[in-house]
Every structure is written in C-alpha cells, then in structure tokens.
Amino acid sequence: MKAASDTLALRIGGPQGSGIDVAAGLFARACAIGGLHLIGRREYHSNIIGRHSYYDLRASSARVTTHSETPDMLVAFEAEALCRHVDGIADGGSVVCAGDSMDVSLSSLRFLGSRLKDEMCTALAESRLPESSAGLLARARERKVRIVAVPLAEWIRLLAERFTIARAGAARMTNTLLIAAASALLDLPRGHLLAALETTFPGRPDLAEMNMTAVDLAYGHVTTEGGGPASKLAVSQASADEGRMLVNACQSVALGKLAAGMGFQTYYPISPATDESQFLEANCEIERTGGGVAGPLVLQVEDELAALTMACGGALTGARCATATSGPGFSLMTEALGWAGMTETPVVVTLYQRAGPSTGMPTRTEQGDLRAAIHGGHGEFPRMVLASGDVEECFHDAMQAFDYAERYQLPVVHLLDKALSSTVQTVAPFDYRGRRVERGERSQVGAQRYALTETGISGRAALGEPGTAHWITGVEHGLDGHVSEDPVMRERMIEKRARKLEQAIVDIPREEKLRVYGIEDAAFTVLTWGSNKGAALEALGRLADEGVEARLVQLRLLWPFPSDELAALLVRAAPLIVMECNHTGQLASLLRAQTGLDADHLVLKYSGRPMSGESVHEALRDIHAGRGERRMVLRNPDE
Amino acid sequence: MTTDPGEPLAAGDYESDIANDWCAGCGDFGILRALETALARNGLPPERVAVFGGIGCSGKTPYYLSTYGVHTLHGRVLPYAAGAKLADPRLTVIAVGGDGDGLSIGAGHFVNAGRRNIDLTYVLYNNGVYGLTKGQASPTLRSGEQTGGMQRPNPMREVNAVMLALTAGFTWIGRGYAYDVGQLTALLGQAIAHPGLAYLDVLQPCPTYNDLHTKQWFAPRLYSLQDDGYDALIDERSGEAAAQARREECMRRAGEWGERIPTGVFLQDLSRPPFTEGLLRLQPRYADRPPARLGVADEDGRPAADLAPLFESLRVKRR
Numbered sequence: 001m002k003a004a005s006d007t008l009a010l011r012i013g014g015p016q017g018s019g020i021d022v023a024a025g026l027f028a029r030a031c032a033i034g035g036l037h038l039i040g041r042r043e044y045h046s047n048i049i050g051r052h053s054y055y056d057l058r059a060s061s062a063r064v065t066t067h068s069e070t071p072d073m074l075v076a077f078e079a080e081a082l083c084r085h086v087d088g089i090a091d092g093g094s095v096v097c098a099g100d101s102m103d104v105s106l107s108s109l110r111f112l113g114s115r116l117k118d119e120m121c122t123a124l125a126e127s128r129l130p131e132s133s134a135g136l137l138a139r140a141r142e143r144k145v146r147i148v149a150v151p152l153a154e155w156i157r158l159l160a161e162r163f164t165i166a167r168a169g170a171a172r173m174t175n176t177l178l179i180a181a182a183s184a185l186l187d188l189p190r191g192h193l194l195a196a197l198e199t200t201f202p203g204r205p206d207l208a209e210m211n212m213t214a215v216d217l218a219y220g221h222v223t224t225e226g227g228g229p230a231s232k233l234a235v236s237q238a239s240a241d242e243g244r245m246l247v248n249a250c251q252s253v254a255l256g257k258l259a260a261g262m263g264f265q266t267y268y269p270i271s272p273a274t275d276e277s278q279f280l281e282a283n284c285e286i287e288r289t290g291g292g293v294a295g296p297l298v299l300q301v302e303d304e305l306a307a308l309t310m311a312c313g314g315a316l317t318g319a320r321c322a323t324a325t326s327g328p329g330f331s332l333m334t335e336a337l338g339w340a341g342m343t344e345t346p347v348v349v350t351l352y353q354r355a356g357p358s359t360g361m362p363t364r365t366e367q368g369d370l371r372a373a374i375h376g377g378h379g380e381f382p383r384m385v386l387a388s389g390d391v392e393e394c395f396h397d398a399m400q401a402f403d404y405a406e407r408y409q410l411p412v413v414h415l416l417d418k419a420l421s422s423t424v425q426t427v428a429p430f431d432y433r434g435r436r437v438e439r440g441e442r443s444q445v446g447a448q449r450y451a452l453t454e455t456g457i458s459g460r461a462a463l464g465e466p467g468t469a470h471w472i473t474g475v476e477h478g479l480d481g482h483v484s485e486d487p488v489m490r491e492r493m494i495e496k497r498a499r500k501l502e503q504a505i506v507d508i509p510r511e512e513k514l515r516v517y518g519i520e521d522a523a524f525t526v527l528t529w530g531s532n533k534g535a536a537l538e539a540l541g542r543l544a545d546e547g548v549e550a551r552l553v554q555l556r557l558l559w560p561f562p563s564d565e566l567a568a569l570l571v572r573a574a575p576l577i578v579m580e581c582n583h584t585g586q587l588a589s590l591l592r593a594q595t596g597l598d599a600d601h602l603v604l605k606y607s608g609r610p611m612s613g614e615s616v617h618e619a620l621r622d623i624h625a626g627r628g629e630r631r632m633v634l635r636n637p638d639e
Numbered sequence: 640m641t642t643d644p645g646e647p648l649a650a651g652d653y654e655s656d657i658a659n660d661w662c663a664g665c666g667d668f669g670i671l672r673a674l675e676t677a678l679a680r681n682g683l684p685p686e687r688v689a690v691f692g693g694i695g696c697s698g699k700t701p702y703y704l705s706t707y708g709v710h711t712l713h714g715r716v717l718p719y720a721a722g723a724k725l726a727d728p729r730l731t732v733i734a735v736g737g738d739g740d741g742l743s744i745g746a747g748h749f750v751n752a753g754r755r756n757i758d759l760t761y762v763l764y765n766n767g768v769y770g771l772t773k774g775q776a777s778p779t780l781r782s783g784e785q786t787g788g789m790q791r792p793n794p795m796r797e798v799n800a801v802m803l804a805l806t807a808g809f810t811w812i813g814r815g816y817a818y819d820v821g822q823l824t825a826l827l828g829q830a831i832a833h834p835g836l837a838y839l840d841v842l843q844p845c846p847t848y849n850d851l852h853t854k855q856w857f858a859p860r861l862y863s864l865q866d867d868g869y870d871a872l873i874d875e876r877s878g879e880a881a882a883q884a885r886r887e888e889c890m891r892r893a894g895e896w897g898e899r900i901p902t903g904v905f906l907q908d909l910s911r912p913p914f915t916e917g918l919l920r921l922q923p924r925y926a927d928r929p930p931a932r933l934g935v936a937d938e939d940g941r942p943a944a945d946l947a948p949l950f951e952s953l954r955v956k957r958r
Contacts, residue, residue, distance in 0.1 A: 287944070
C-alpha cells in the first residue's frame with residue numbers, strides 16, 4: 001500500500017439512471033465528513049436512461065478548483081464505462097468494476113459511438129490485443145493499473161435473499177456496492193460512508209439498512225479477498241465538522257437570489273438551467289429577519305417569451321424578478337431584453353450557456369453566448385453582463401445582479417455555463433448578512449418617470465403607488481413615458497439610457513470588474529472568464545511549482561467592458577494569452593474591439609467539455625517554452 | 640393621477656390628455672369610453688389600475704387612460720399582465736390587444752393564460768385585420784375573404800376565439816360590439832369584477848381597412864344571448880352534468896356566425912378556483928407577502944432573508 005495521499009481524483013461511470021449521482025454524493029459526503037475539500041462535476045447525455053454518464057470527483061486536504069482528466073481511480077458500473085475510461089486512468093491507478101464486464105466485445109456496446117469504437121479497435125489490433133474490454137484491461141495492466149473485479153452479481157443475489165426483495169430491487173444498490181468497494185480500496189473509514197448513507201436516505205431506515213449491508217459486503221470483500229487497500233486517502237478518522245456545505249452552482253445562484261430578496265422567478269424547463277428553479281421551488285419558504293417565513297413565487301410558464309415578459313411585468317410592481325435559462329431560451333428572450341432596456345425595467349436573466357447553436361448539445365458546456373449576452377436583441381440599449389468563475393462567486397454575483405439591475409434600472413445577464421451548473425463543491429456558508437442592499441432611486445410624487453438626469457438614472461415608482469401614475473413603453477418616449485418620435489427627444493433618450501452604463505463603469509470597484517491571481521506584476525498573462533477560472537488557477541499553481549511566474553486575470557464584468565482597467569493591466573502582458581471555451585475567441589475579439597489589445601495566443605476548447613488544470617497547464621507550458629501556436633485547441637477524444 | 644377618495648369616480652377621471660391618433664369612426668373609441676365608464680362604476684381609483692396594451696392600434700389604449708399604462712410587446716400582453724398581477728394582487732390588471740396580437744403571434748400565451756386562470760381581464764379588439772400595418776388578414780378573418788387592404792383572398796381559416804377561450808380554460812367569456820357602448824360597459828364591468836381570467840371579445844369594424852365587416856354588416860346580425868334566455872352561469876351547485884351541458888351550449892353558440900352573431904355573456908364559471916387559491920395552498924404567506932411586498936431589506940438596509948437554516952441543511956455532517 002502506498003503512503004497516504006492528500007489528494008485523489010475519482011471517476012465514476014455508468015449508464016444514465018443507474019445511480020452514479022447517488023454514488024458520487026455518498027463518496028463526496030464521506031470524504032467531507034473526513035474533513036476533505038471536494039469538487040465534482042458531471043458529464044451526461046441528453047437522455048433519460050441508458051446512455052453513458054460519468055462523474056469526476058476530486059478530494060483533497062487543500063482546496064481544489066478543477067477536475068482531472070487523468071483520474072487515479074475509476075469505478076465502472078458497466079463495460080461501456082470501463083472501455084471509455086480505462087485508458088484515461090493515471091499510471092499506477094486503479095479500476096473497480098464488476099467481474100462480468102471484464103471481457104465484453106466492443107462491438108456489443110451499442111452506445112459507444114462509431115468514432116471511438118473504430119479508434120479503439122484499430123489501436124487494439126495494432127497491439128495484437130482482442131477488441132474487447134479484456135484487450136483494454138491488458139493494456140492498462142501494462143501501465144501498472146490495478147484492476148479490482150468485484151463479484152457484483154453475487155452480492156446482488158445475497159442482498160435479494162437477505163432482504164427478500166427482487167433481484168431488480170437489489171440491483172439498485174449497485175451504486176452503493178461499487179462505491180463502497182472503491183472506498184475500502186482507499187481505506188476510507190467505513191464509519192464515514194455509513195454516516196453519509198444516513199443523510200442520503202432521510203426518513204427511509206429500511207433503505208439505509210439495506211445499503212449499510214451493501215457497504216459491509218464490499219468492505220469485507222476488499223479486506224479479505226480483494227488484496228486490501230490499494231492506497232490510502234489521508235482522511236481524518238474523526239468526523240471533522242467544520243460546517244462546510246456541499247453545493248452546486250445552481251444551488252449557489254438560487255441561494256444568492258434568495259439572499260437578494262428575489263420575489264418572483266419564472267422559468268421554462270431547459271437543460272442545464274432547470275435545477276436552479278427546482279431548488280427554488282423546493283426552498284421558497286425563507287425565514288425573514290423581522291420574523292415570519294416568506295419567499296419568492298416560482299412559476300413554470302409556457303415558454304421563454306413568457307418567462308422574461310412575466311418577470312418584467314412583476315418587476316414593474318417593485319418586486320425583484322428574475323428568470324433562468326440556457327442559450328435557446330435566451331434567444332427567445334431577446335425581444336423582452338430590449339423591452340427591459342427601453343423601459344428601464346430592472347430584471348435579472350441567469351444564463352447557463354450550453355453548446356450551441358440551435359439545440360446544439362444540451363448537456364455539454366460552452367462559452368459561446370458571450371456575444372449574444374452583450375449584443376442580443378435589436379437596437380441599442382444598456383444592459384449589464386456578469387460572469388461567475390466558481391460556486392462561491394455564483395452566490396455573490398446572483399445577489400449583486402439585483403443591486404445592479406435596480407441601481408441602473410436595466411436588465412442584467414448573469415452568465416454561467418453547463419460546466420459550472422454541474423459543479424459541486426465544499427464551501428463555507430456564504431457570508432452575506434453584512435451587505436447593504438441597494439434598491440436604486442425611487443420616484444418622488446409628481447416626478448416624471450423618464451426625467452433627464454446627469455447619471456441617466458431617473459426615479460422609479462411601482463405600479464399602484466398613489467401620486468406617481470405613469471406610462472411605461474417599449475416605444476420611444478418622452479419624459480412622462482408617452483410616445484415621442486421627436487428627433488431631439490430621441491437623441492436625449494438614447495443618451496440618457498447610455499449614460500447609465502457610463503456611470504456604472506465609474507461606480508463599480510475594480511474587484512467587481514476583474515480579479516488578478518498569481519504574481520500580480522508577472523508579464524506572462526492569462527486572461528479568461530467564467531468557469532475556466534478553476535482550471536486556470538490549477539495550471540498557475542503547477543507553473544509556479546516549475547518556477548514560472550505568471551498571473552491570471554479573470555474578467556467578471558463583461559459589459560460594460562472595463563476597458564481602462566484592462567488596458568492598464570494588460571499593456572505589460574507578454575505574452576497575452578486569452579483562454580475560453582468557444583471556437584471564435586469571443587472575449588479576445590471583444591478585448592481587441594474595446595482596447596485595441598490583441599492576444600498573442602488563444603487557448604480554446606469547443607468539444608463541449610470543460611478545460612482541466614492539466615490540459616491548460618500543458619498549453620501554458622508550451623507557450624512559455626516558445627512552442628505555443630497563436631491558436632491552441634485543447635482536445636481530449638475520450639471525454 | 641390621484642383621485643379624491645371622497646368624490647364618486649366618473650368616466651372623466653380616467654381620461655388622459657394625450658392626443659388620440661386612431662382613425663375617425665374607429666371602434667376603439669367605443670371600447671375606450673366603455674372602459675372608462677366601467678372602471679368608474681366598479682369604483683376602482685386610477686392609480687390602483689394597470690392597463691397593459693399589446694402592439695397595434697388597440698395597444699395604444701393605455702396612453703389614452705390616466706391609469707398606470709404599460710405598452711408591451713407584440714403578442715406578449717398576457718404574460719406581462721399576469722406578472723404584474725401575481726407580483727401585486729391588489730392591482731386591477733386589464734390587458735388589451737388586437738386579434739392578430741392575441742390569436743396569432745400571442746396564441747400560445749392565450750391558451751396558457753387560460754390554463755392558469757389568473758384574475759385578469761383580457762379585452763380583444765376583434766376587427767379581422769392588422770390595421771397598423773395597413774390591412775393584412777388577421778386570424779379572425781374567414782378563409783377566402785378579401786378586405787380592401789389585401790392583395791389576394793385570405794388563404795387561411797379563421798380561429799374561433801370564443802371556442803378557444805372556452806377550451807383553454809378562461810372562466811368568464813363574453814362578446815361585445817364596439818358601437819354598443821352601453822352593453823360593452825356592462826360586460827366590461829362584469830369581466831373586471833370576475834374573480835378569475837375573463838375574456839371579452841369585442842367585434843369592431845375597421846373603417847379604414849375592413850370594408851366587409853362594416854357597421855351596416857354587423858347591425859342586423861347581432862343579438863344578445865341574455866335577451867335570448869341564455870344562462871351562462873356555472874357554480875359549485877351546478878353539478879357536473881349541468882356544467883357540461885352549459886359548456887356544450889356555449890360551444891354551440893360560439894359557432895354561430897353569419898346571419899346571427901351572439902353577443903353578451905357566454906360563460907361565467909365560478910366553479911373553478913382562481914390561480915391564487917392553489918398558490919396559497921403551496922405558499923400560504925403569499926396572501927400577505929406577495930412578491931411586491933416580500934421585504935427585500937431590513938431597516939438598516941441589510942438582507943431580510945435569513946438563510947441560516949437553509950445553509951444548515953446543506954452542511955455535510957453526521958446526523
């Protein structure tokens with residue numbers, strides 16, 4: 001057995017609907033109970049049941065920011081998962097799988113996909129190995145990967161007998177059995193896993209008992225017949241109750257909206273945004289500091305046209321209103337986005353980007369909607385665009401978005417992506433109680449709704465307030481909100497609305513616009529936005545270990561564009577590397593348009609999968625060594 | 640504007656001073672006058688009323704009223720209106736729009752609004768044409784008909800708005816005629832008072848673009864359902880069989896067109912609860928803390944939401 005390791009990357013793969021999420025959740029909780037930090041992410045198909053899905057978990061005694069493309073351990077629920085991922089397991093790593101998946105022909109795996117299958121078969125044939133899981137396992141053994149085959153069918157039979165349930169019912173414990181076997185191999189204290197089980201099945205002691213028996217079976221097997229633990233994960237034996245929460249980005253955004261006092265959220269179901277609204281539906285009764293319980297109205301509506309228009313209608317009454325969607329829904333919302341811009345209605349759109357265009361890849365990630373978020377809609381109107389880089393920022397930015405929306409009376413797009421939405425992380429409870437909520441200027445009795453002011457901001461009144469009756473219109477209008485096509489009034493109104501963004505760029509402090517990590521005055525500069533932050537931070541750490549001084553500039557306010565701050569910061573950049581998950585380099589082109597600065601290198605990824613720390617590190621190392629191309633695309637055919 | 644609570648309201652209290660740019664003789668004037676009178680008779684002060692307009696001639700109605708007025712997007716008037724009503728249930732919310740707005744580009748919202756049954760009044764200005772874009776066929780124009788502004792006969796069938804409202808789930812359905820302001824005022828008063836979603840179909844000539852359905856065409860054809868002894872009421876005491884018979888009769892009357900065209904109340908269904916009733920079962924605090932009065936911040940401007948219990952539930956710990 002190896003010495004205790006303070007970090008582990010685990011991949012759990014299997015068919016959709018087979019309990020991978022539950023297995024990952026169990027393991028994550030057990031590790032967290034043992035005091036470790038965790039980050040997890042999920043890859044899945046747009047499918048309900050049967051297609052391949054996998055979960056990456058990383059546990060460490062220090063904070064981790066990204067997943068690994070070369071996990072230390074694979075838990076394969078079936079032969080397809082085994083075949084897809086065994087090549088990616090780190091040399092000397094381990095694989096837990098069922099005995100009956102050890103020799104399955106690749107041609108029998110109907111969801112494997114012809115490109116991958118053909119490549120595997122060609123490679124195996126060249127090595128004179130059989131075109132089966134056995135061939136792939138043989139190759140893995142050459143890399144000192146330890147294969148632990150467990151008697152899954154036998155365990156399911158035993159559980160069915162013991163609890164007098166059907167085999168099919170007992171088979172639903174496959175997830176617990178396999179994750180317990182993996183945990184035993186990592187010498188994870190069994191008590192931690194059992195404690196995690198208790199919280200996984202609240203109010204179902206029968207299920208908890210069956211699953212605990214499953215844990216015992218797997219631990220017993222690994223200890224007596226499985227050759228004992230493969231490696232030891234440095235987990236605290238005692239429960240380290242540090243109060244950390246295990247939350248994903250959708251939950252984090254939802255919590256931020258609740259903290260912001262959001263009154264109304266509308267939505268139309270769409271991957272990968274729906275989890276946020278469902279979390280809100282389940283948690284809409286919130287304690288209030290003044291006593292009592294009250295929370296937002298969360299409403300599923302007929303389409304995204306209704307979602308944003310209804311949120312705008314709600315916002316006119318003074319309620320804080322929002323909607324959450326993904327690219328296809330956002331395309332439909334752009335007419336209402338323009339309306340909110342024209343009528344100066346504060347509203348928040350949370351946009352979880354996915355791989356587009358059109359339906360694209362609904363469950364895969366991309367940062368392809370930056371330009372759409374900034375420019376979407378006809379005509380010219382002010383809006384703000386924020387992008388969060390991790391689970392904690394999601395909370396903060398969701399709160400901030402409402403303050404900006406009300407302070408500047410405009411729509412705010414909060415940009416996230418699928419990678420972030422499926423990222424789960426251990427975080428300290430969010431600190432927000434000290435924040436001051438900003439609700440923007442209110443209208444005085446008799447004041448004009450669209451009065452011309454120096455800042456462009458005029459007082460706002462809610463529908464129903466006596467003495468402030470006014471008109472609100474998507475048509476160009478005069479000070480009172482009545483239609484006006486007078487050329488001078490048109491110019492004044494265009495300028496008034498535009499002034500709000502000029503004011504915003506002055507008001508907003510630098511740390512809300514961008515953040516710098518690493519060596520602040522290093523010349524070697526990586527500029528990125530959104531969920532790549534985690535991979536970039538890890539890459540920066542690896543570069544530092546190699547003695548390379550580098551800095552990361554994470555852009556958080558994408559519109560209005562913080563040109564002055566960026567120009568000042570980036571003028572010394574050599575090289576300037578822009579990193580994003582799209583094909584065209586949307587941020588790089590925006591940077592050039594807004595500052596005249598041109599990236600020396602673009603590091604891109606557009607396979608629908610997120611960047612990892614090691615792949616970014618490799619690209620940056622090449623650039624540092626003078627081997628970098630101007631345009632570098634991160635690729636991994638096995639993701 | 641603010642009205643004096645001591646004085647009885649009059650139609651004049653709802654007039655704005657904006658110059659009206661509808662065509663002379665337009666049916667919209669009759670609807671506007673009926674709306675002002677109905678609001679006054681129902682005792683609703685202008686500042687408690689929000690009128691939402693779609694896009695088209697009809698969508699300009701809010702400008703000509705002294706209530707809160709919201710000019711929305713083409714086809715989206717219903718979701719805008721619903722959003723405001725749900726966020727602040729104390730408001731009286733009226734949505735107005737044309738037949739193209741509500742039954743073509745907004746047809747999806749028309750149907751889904753029926754499914755929700757929120758306490759709103761929807762007035763559809765039904766003249767068979769798109770007036771503001773100079774006379775194209777609207778969804779209520781019959782197949783083969785060709786009005787003055789059209790280049791060729793209408794190739795599409797009409798949609799029967801009353802039947803659609805019935806099947807979608809509107810709980811009050813009526814039809815008025817823009818030139819019969821007396822009947823229209825009474826219908827609007829009932830529609831506004833109805834505690835669920837009301838649909839008022841208003842037949843109106845478009846003197847500029849619809850040379851087929853003129854005042855002369857309508858006058859001899861219109862009859863009142865109520866004068867004809869038609870009973871529109873369904874309530875909890877009706878029983879399922881009687882309710883079903885009412886709906887079938889409503890459907891039959893809705894199909895009448897040509898020689899005899901019904902006006903009046905088609906349906907007054909009090910048996911189906913308004914949307915907020917179901918909502919209150921899920922969120923009892925909605926009654927006194929709807930979105931507009933949720934309370935965002937405390938007296939010091941700090942967030943009023945206390946998430947500590949929620950954070951606790953998300954903590955990883957031994958039980």
